[in-house]
Amino acid sequence: MQRILSIQxxxxxxxxxxxxxxxxxxxxxxxxxxxxxxxxxGLTQVVVTTPDLRSQLASLPDESVVEVTGTxxxxxxxxxxxxxxxxxxxxxxxxxxxxxxxPPRAGSAVPLPLELHRPTLTASLPTQxxxxxxxxxxxxxxxxxxxxxxxxAGFRAALDAQRFVEIHTPKIVGSATESGxxxxxxxxxxxxxxxAQSPQFYKQLMVGVFERVYEVGPVFRxxxxxxxxxxxxxxxxxxxxxxxxxxRDVMAVLTSVLAGMAAAVAPWAELTVPPEIPAVxxxxxxxxxxxxxxxxxxxxxxxxALGQWARREHGSEFVFVTGYPMRKRPFYTxxxxxxxxxxxxxxxxxxxxxxxxxxxxxxxxxxxxxxLTAAGEPLGPYAGYLxxxxxxxxxxxxxxxxLERFVAxxxxxxxxxxxxxxPRDLHRIAP
Amino acid sequence: MQRILSIQxxxxxxxxxxxxxxxxxxxxxxxxxxxxxxxxxGLTQVVVTTPDLRSQLASLPDESVVEVTGTxxxxxxxxxxxxxxxxxxxxxxxxxxxxxxxPPRAGSAVPLPLELHRPTLTASLPTQxxxxxxxxxxxxxxxxxxxxxxxxAGFRAALDAQRFVEIHTPKIVGSATESGxxxxxxxxxxxxxxxAQSPQFYKQLMVGVFERVYEVGPVFRxxxxxxxxxxxxxxxxxxxxxxxxxxRDVMAVLTSVLAGMAAAVAPWAELTVPPEIPAVxxxxxxxxxxxxxxxxxxxxxxxxALGQWARREHGSEFVFVTGYPMRKRPFYTxxxxxxxxxxxxxxxxxxxxxxxxxxxxxxxxxxxxxxLTAAGEPLGPYAGYLxxxxxxxxxxxxxxxxLERFVAxxxxxxxxxxxxxxPRDLHRIAP
Numbered sequence: 001m002q003r004i005l006s007i008q009x010x011x012x013x014x015x016x017x018x019x020x021x022x023x024x025x026x027x028x029x030x031x032x033x034x035x036x037x038x039x040x041x042g043l044t045q046v047v048v049t050t051p052d053l054r055s056q057l058a059s060l061p062d063e064s065v066v067e068v069t070g071t072x073x074x075x076x077x078x079x080x081x082x083x084x085x086x087x088x089x090x091x092x093x094x095x096x097x098x099x100x101x102x103p104p105r106a107g108s109a110v111p112l113p114l115e116l117h118r119p120t121l122t123a124s125l126p127t128q129x130x131x132x133x134x135x136x137x138x139x140x141x142x143x144x145x146x147x148x149x150x151x152x153a154g155f156r157a158a159l160d161a162q163r164f165v166e167i168h169t170p171k172i173v174g175s176a177t178e179s180g181x182x183x184x185x186x187x188x189x190x191x192x193x194x195x196a197q198s199p200q201f202y203k204q205l206m207v208g209v210f211e212r213v214y215e216v217g218p219v220f221r222x223x224x225x226x227x228x229x230x231x232x233x234x235x236x237x238x239x240x241x242x243x244x245x246x247x248r249d250v251m252a253v254l255t256s257v258l259a260g261m262a263a264a265v266a267p268w269a270e271l272t273v274p275p276e277i278p279a280v281x282x283x284x285x286x287x288x289x290x291x292x293x294x295x296x297x298x299x300x301x302x303x304x305a306l307g308q309w310a311r312r313e314h315g316s317e318f319v320f321v322t323g324y325p326m327r328k329r330p331f332y333t334x335x336x337x338x339x340x341x342x343x344x345x346x347x348x349x350x351x352x353x354x355x356x357x358x359x360x361x362x363x364x365x366x367x368x369x370x371x372l373t374a375a376g377e378p379l380g381p382y383a384g385y386l387x388x389x390x391x392x393x394x395x396x397x398x399x400x401x402x403l404e405r406f407v408a409x410x411x412x413x414x415x416x417x418x419x420x421x422x423p424r425d426l427h428r429i430a431p
Numbered sequence: 432m433q434r435i436l437s438i439q440x441x442x443x444x445x446x447x448x449x450x451x452x453x454x455x456x457x458x459x460x461x462x463x464x465x466x467x468x469x470x471x472x473g474l475t476q477v478v479v480t481t482p483d484l485r486s487q488l489a490s491l492p493d494e495s496v497v498e499v500t501g502t503x504x505x506x507x508x509x510x511x512x513x514x515x516x517x518x519x520x521x522x523x524x525x526x527x528x529x530x531x532x533x534p535p536r537a538g539s540a541v542p543l544p545l546e547l548h549r550p551t552l553t554a555s556l557p558t559q560x561x562x563x564x565x566x567x568x569x570x571x572x573x574x575x576x577x578x579x580x581x582x583x584a585g586f587r588a589a590l591d592a593q594r595f596v597e598i599h600t601p602k603i604v605g606s607a608t609e610s611g612x613x614x615x616x617x618x619x620x621x622x623x624x625x626x627a628q629s630p631q632f633y634k635q636l637m638v639g640v641f642e643r644v645y646e647v648g649p650v651f652r653x654x655x656x657x658x659x660x661x662x663x664x665x666x667x668x669x670x671x672x673x674x675x676x677x678x679r680d681v682m683a684v685l686t687s688v689l690a691g692m693a694a695a696v697a698p699w700a701e702l703t704v705p706p707e708i709p710a711v712x713x714x715x716x717x718x719x720x721x722x723x724x725x726x727x728x729x730x731x732x733x734x735x736a737l738g739q740w741a742r743r744e745h746g747s748e749f750v751f752v753t754g755y756p757m758r759k760r761p762f763y764t765x766x767x768x769x770x771x772x773x774x775x776x777x778x779x780x781x782x783x784x785x786x787x788x789x790x791x792x793x794x795x796x797x798x799x800x801x802x803l804t805a806a807g808e809p810l811g812p813y814a815g816y817l818x819x820x821x822x823x824x825x826x827x828x829x830x831x832x833x834l835e836r837f838v839a840x841x842x843x844x845x846x847x848x849x850x851x852x853x854p855r856d857l858h859r860i861a862p
Contacts, residue, residue, distance in 0.1 A: 022823055023823070040640075041594075063822045093794055093826075095822060133819035136639075137822075145598065149596050153597070156584075166583055167576065168579070175861075185617060187617070189663075193860055208564055209568050209573050210573065217648065218648065218649070233602060384861045391565045394496045421600065426620055431816070
């Protein structure tokens with residue numbers, strides 16, 4: 001018999017069907033027993049009245065994998081309006097099987113390290129992360145990863161529709177150029193290699209090929225700080241486009257991308273992206289949040305205050321900050337032609353946290369030489385990057401969205417690790 | 432004026448339009464000059480008859496970035512049936528600009544290290560790779576990367592339609608478990624870390640969450656061999672699915688995925704995927720290619736011969752080989768219940784080269800303990816992986832497609848580096 005999914009049950013009322021999944025919960029009452037089976041689509045209630053099946057259930061630990069054949073029966077009191085009756089259960093994989101091959105005593109399996117059948121996971125975050133293969137099965141943890149998958153799909157769909165081309169760039173690079181301090185060093189066939197902190201240089205070079213490119217991929221930061229919003233590896237949604245007038249063209253594409261991501265995650269989370277996201281100049285942002293006018297950057301408290309301001313004044317969850325001081329932006333940032341101490345770089349805050357960094361980049365070779373020289377950097381380590389600008393590059397810019405940070409803000413997760421399958425940080429490299 | 436693309440020109444016949452792109456070629460004839468501008472969509476011919484513009488062109492090196500405004504004029508002799516006349520040219524970025532800010536003598540730019548305007552790149556592969564930012568602009572190199580992007584999109588679309596969920600797994604792992612010899616070692620906050628050689632363990636664990644998962648991402652192999660078909664980093668298209676009967680369910684999903692990829696790359700390359708790909712048992716494959724019956728694996732020459740056989744006997748570019756000896760497959764491989772020395776693992780050959788490895792996996796905890804023990808492996812380094820099987824896992828299997836290898840076979844590239852943007856190998860870590 002062909003297995004069907006829990007969500008398909010109601011279309012088969014009165015029929016004998018087979019479902020399969022994990023033993024999510026068992027309730028052994030006096031006159032009846034209930035087996036709740038979880039599959040990827042949801043839950044199914046199985047009603048057990050025969051003594052044989054009831055005793056089979058009694059010895060079947062939670063998270064065993066079972067096939068259940070039974071009759072689909074309407075029951076308004078059941079979670080999905082239908083349940084399975086007159087069922088038989090076949091065990092595909094039971095948690096009680098022991099390493100030695102000797103079956104343990106019925107029902108004697110070691111308790112699970114955390115309970116999956118409650119509405120929320122009550123185990124501590126370290127316990128969840130230590131037992132990720134189990135914790136991720138909880139519907140709330142799984143939902144966050146479905147949201148992440150949908151957000152990626154929305155990102156790609158929005159850019160595919162605007163003739164961006166997907167690229168895959170090296171994650172091992174020969175120079176620690178972007179910000180030397182937080183880079184992982186590896187042994188690359190006997191010489192030093194470095195894990196890429198972003199695809200920045202490569203996506204810029206690829207603008208010379210396709211004009212518009214994007215990449216969804218891992219980036220690596222040897223973050224020495226243990227915070228609720230930093231990871232040593234995260235998924236970066238990067239885009240870069242050529243033939244722009246300035247950073248505002250980049251902001252317009254980013255706005256369309258966020259709208260695509262919001263549409264994609266709509267089944268799980270409500271998110272409104274205004275057709276035009278409010279934008280404030282950096283100096284104005286400092287004034288709004290009451291910070292001294294000579295602050296070089298926005299502190300987290302400033303970002304929160306600015307997020308509240310955007311919601312209050314513009315009804316927007318998002319706010320752009322433009323015109324950041326050049327001295328706080330990376331060397332490849334394009335200055336504001338009208339105010340060269342300010343940049344054509346921007347940040348996007350989402351619910352009071354920096355979600356996106358972007359801007360217009362320099363595009364002429366001599367600008368790069370001047371910028372690196374002014375920063376006291378040798379040109380040698382940048383040779384492969386600078387080479388691309390020797391060959392003629394259009395005005396261009398781009399942005400990078402932190403996927404896990406987006407999902408964390410969207411779901412209200414207190415810690416980014418709650419929405420990351422197998423997070424990596426200062427202390428954690430397993431599972 | 433809003434820029435339009437080269438492919439949009441014919442819809443604007445008689446109008447004044449603006450295009451933008453790279454100086455692909457200039458031909459300065461006696462009475463007329465031609466400027467060929469390349470954008471992401473193709474080429475535009477600009478006809479120049481005025482002395483001023485002709486002299487501007489004469490000093491404009493190839494690959495300068497220009498905006499050209501002119502009148503769209505029908506000309507059956509032009510590459511796309513239309514050309515631009517009465518044009519003016521604005522230079523956005525010229526290759527002649529020097530680092531010192533002093534404009535060099537007109538037309539004096541250093542020659543490009545390779546010529547882009549010929550139908551094929553004639554530069555040697557090392558020269559192409561040394562100057563990747565330029566070489567990738569050649570239409571043939573760019574086309575290979577567009578094919579790769581389309582193949583990824585086809586892979587995802589086929590799996591999205593079958594309720595697979597996209598995942599992102601760690602690329603830094605705490606143990607060198609999969610095949611210790613070819614692993615990159617890094618300094619992970621003062622202790623050893625390893626670059627993941629595949630998402631194998633994680634995609635299996637995620638079957639416990641979503642039943643069906645896929646990942647498109649980089650994998651890393653410290654390949655000590657310098658061959659035309661190995662890279663130190665490549666893009667792996669991984670899928671894994673639960674609740675299968677055996678490996679044939681995996682092969683059916685793979686066949687649908689290949690069909691999706693073939694449909695996606697159709698604008699560039701013709702590829703027919705039969706509804707049922709021919710499959711031969713390993714022992715039969717040895718017989719077909721005339722290899723000794725006790726060979727443990729197929730050598731490259733055997734693969735080529737089997738590919739020719741599949742084309743000749745079945746008219747198929749693809750052929751499955753099933754029932755590989757267990758001793759040549761990884762420890763997590765599920766044996767063939769009818770012949771325990773043989774496995775439920777398979778390879779897929781595409782045009783005589785191994786493109787995909789896959790199969791059914793073990794799914795019970797005690798099977799893993801037995802398999803690792805038989806292989807003389809300690810269990811400790813596998814703890815996070817084994818943990819998932821303690822909690823109940825369904826019968827499952829999956830496969831991994833090497834993206835660059837697929838594109839190389841499809842395009843007939845002699846070396847996989849020709850279809851990789853910035854390849855990494857034993858000798859190359861830049862650009």
